[in-house]
Amino acid sequence: MDAPDRAAGGDVSRRPTILLFDIDGTLITCGGAGRDAMERAYAERLGAGPAPRFRFAGGTDLAIARRFLEEAGAEPTDEAVDGFLAAYLRHLPDALAASRAFRVFDGVTALLDRLAALPDIAIGLGTGNLEAGAYAKLRRGGLDARFAFGGFGSDHVERARLLARGAERGAAQLGRLLDACEVVVLGDTERDVAAAHAIGARCVGVATGPLSVEELRDAGAHHVVDGLGAPGLYEHLVG
Numbered sequence: 001m002d003a004p005d006r007a008a009g010g011d012v013s014r015r016p017t018i019l020l021f022d023i024d025g026t027l028i029t030c031g032g033a034g035r036d037a038m039e040r041a042y043a044e045r046l047g048a049g050p051a052p053r054f055r056f057a058g059g060t061d062l063a064i065a066r067r068f069l070e071e072a073g074a075e076p077t078d079e080a081v082d083g084f085l086a087a088y089l090r091h092l093p094d095a096l097a098a099s100r101a102f103r104v105f106d107g108v109t110a111l112l113d114r115l116a117a118l119p120d121i122a123i124g125l126g127t128g129n130l131e132a133g134a135y136a137k138l139r140r141g142g143l144d145a146r147f148a149f150g151g152f153g154s155d156h157v158e159r160a161r162l163l164a165r166g167a168e169r170g171a172a173q174l175g176r177l178l179d180a181c182e183v184v185v186l187g188d189t190e191r192d193v194a195a196a197h198a199i200g201a202r203c204v205g206v207a208t209g210p211l212s213v214e215e216l217r218d219a220g221a222h223h224v225v226d227g228l229g230a231p232g233l234y235e236h237l238v239g
């Protein structure tokens, strides 16, 4: 029998691992295209006047749509939320195409390449984006084919609940029981951290979004990096 292939990376005794990557502020920045598409939906569905400003980071699309409806004095019924988000998805491709500040963060592609070469790792998404919006954003950066599954904003309005769905799908991809897997959430806000804790996952805080390394540490992230290209992150994930 061959010796364990340590060159493939990581400890051969490592548990099967499910990685759930947040998108905005963690893998990419859309340079405001997401907000732009939401505001176009607001103008289309809710009429005159500037769209209200509030924080999107770490929120879910369902929660953002409800907030827009409430701010406009409209009842956030399921039908109204669905209509708003359908308009958002229609506007998103144009907004993404028009974004001059869209970019994939440094080190993302290299990290995903290294991780994809490992056995017993499921590389997925844990994002407040609707599934269709998530893949539209990733496609602009050439990253869409790298994520076969995820937990999405279309799964649940609460971040912890959508992460739980992502973890279940990751375990199914690995052909393992979820209890046998290590789940790691990688995200840029305290909401990612809180949701990771809520499902008993490890959390890597990534300071390419609105929060600093210190703020992510204070929020309770188990490990914090200044970006997904940080030295040692790969070893941390697979160690």
Ligand SMILES: [Mg+2]
Residues within 6 Å of the ligand: 022, 023, 024, 025, 026, 057, 058, 187, 188, 189, 209
């Ligand atoms: Mg984010």
